[in-house]
Amino acid sequence: MGKIFGILVLLGVPLSVVGSLLHWPTMLMFVIYCITIIALSSYMGRATESLAIVAGPRIGGLLNATFGNAVELIISIFALQAGLIEVVLASLTGSVLGNLLLVAGLSFFLGGIKFKRQVFNEHDARHNSGLLMFAVIVAFVIPEIFSMGMNESDTLTLSIGISIVLIALYLAALFFKLVTHRGVYAGNKENSETAHEEEPEWSKGKAILILLLATAAVAYVSESLVHTFETVGETLGWSELFIGVIIVAIVGNAAEHASAIIMAVKNKMDVAVEIAVGSTLQIAMFVAPVLVLLSLLFPEPMPLVFTVPELISMASAVLLAIIISNDGETNWFEGLTLLAAYAIMGIGFYLL
Template identity: 35%
Template sequence: MSAQRKAAISVVKAETRQRLAELDDAEEYDEALLNGYQNGANGVEGGFARVSATPSLGRGARRPSVAGGDRTLSRVSVLSAAPKWFVRDYLATKEIILSSWFNLLLVCVPLGWASAYVGWGAVTTFTLNFLALIPLALILGDITEDLAVRFGDVVGGLINATFGNVVEIMVSLFALFKDLYTVVAASLLGSILSNLLLVLGCSFFLGGLFHSVQTFNAVSNRACSSLLMLACIGVSIPSAASVILIPADLRQDWILDVSRGTAVIMLICYVCYLAFQLKTHADLFKGEDDDAVPMLTLGTSIGLLTAITAVVAVCSEFLTDSIKEVSESTHLSEAFIGLIILPIAGNACEHLTACIVAMRNKMDLSMGVAVGSSIQIALFAIPFNVVVGWISGHNFSLDFSPFAALVLLVCVVHANFVTADATSHWLLGIQLVALYCLVAVAYFYQ
């Protein structure tokens, strides 16, 4: 997650943060919860008479009602006995969980696990765990952004580098450990193309419906475009050389050596990108919510992050376990499943956030979400998988198929061409989405 992606999510969550900040300023609602209910219904009524004008805490976070009877008062008494930090974390966690209709898909988590253990079939297991990853990615994005707000740009950037695309990384790692190298390459390539073409294209299109021409920062756009081209070249060299230059008997060792060296260079470039974004040129990526305060306490954030990451890991394992059977039973290639289907789960958060901020004419933030996430995958997730494979004895390389390398090159060149003048409108969005559909059709019939 880039600094702009963090800022974009902050914009989307600004209403929630404002409500919690108002409660912090007045401390009326917390005090009412903690101290206002000792005298029964009269205490409740009196406690809330002072805060009747305070905004609600969002979807699902209702104030206790006197009309609720003993059941409501029982719930209130539990809250009144709890520490103040617990009450705030409870409200903030409730807001995060209820903040999107996507989170209704959390019911697929236990169903997906049950399908894997009971044996409801590979397609059912794949579908349920795939759907479960969508809300998990969304919630992880909220919690990661909350930690980034707490620790500031530098540490926050490192947290985002680790957890910003945790779903894509988890899925690719489990596929790597199962020697599904085609799925690893396709899922990471698909995540880049999904962000760069589908997410950015929808943002341009929806933003263009509300604003005839939109602009974004040209300097940061050029920096991001050149980094994407660098990553594209890093993937293309082993792929092309394996076909054109290297004798068959020397090919495998040469490709692995070049891929591992390239992966280290790409990781160094990613660290330099973080320094550029967070320190030396932070003003180019500065968001509008720099004074935001975290919604959750540190312990709760870390606990939720750990728990949800563990759940993502289990869902990812069940998902990757079923890919081969799904491919055979549906006659969809592993490359199509990895390139087109799997990125949907990890990119739901980016897609929603980028479109919302684009419609609000915040194109720098929208670009940061889509392009920044593509850079994270290209310069961090792909070389990270190569290095992990190197350490663990799984020979994953940057030797993507020549067609995959060509697709990546063409898409990056076209996206750079579309964004070259730092302006956008709805027709450019249509072009990007159309190119994504062309790639999807090509892989569907591959």
């Protein structure tokens, strides 16, 4: 599989540059850009997996989520610059749904087929549950409710205030996990022993270098990808909402998708759950508020106000993920339940 992605990167990056300069057909370039970003994301996933073996499941999962979300952040910044605010908000929704339902669902399902019962750190699961409830249900629903009686200026001010609070709490959560309470809640022994036995694919220096180079290449391709959205939507009859929720979210989070599934199949559930849930928290508590603040630099600022279908979908995904993961163990049927929820929501967004 690694060789296939290597070939795709070697072909995709030059084709992206040449096709952009020679103005090849938009639909063709859309496919090339998407495949190239997914192939580059696989290298990001492999690099962070190597770092996870060295640094441990928490830091490894955080690194994977951070560099995976870097792709999403880069695409969103270019979309904001192009004035595609609906696409950005939809892609944030898609990231939450994709990580909690698609990534976690596939991880639990494929891991559960190989192992009848998989366990992970239930203390981390409960800690993350509280943050998920706060980030998605409190911080996303409240602006929608309050903005109903506000003008645009006040709505934007409310969004800025909430964004600052979210970023502060996210940094505090990292400090809690990685500094003050690091090692207080022991992880799954099985996973820890497996991690110690496994050798990283790449050295620490090589993994960091590959991460930086892949992120830079993704930044270049992402800028071109954003300019194809309007034509692709008109050609295929896709709405901006569907492009953001499904297409941008899947392409933007390809690194986490691959890494979490690989970890689950290897029975490293602490890392798999940390990637899926940690990435969701990072999107909701860091990426979304950072985009709100960055949008102030562009002609059209972005308030943190989602549509009702987006809010209900995210709240449902959070509640379902919490109910399934709070006991610290999972199986293939719970994974299938999450995938079924994602399929239902995907159909709904397609038909909107």
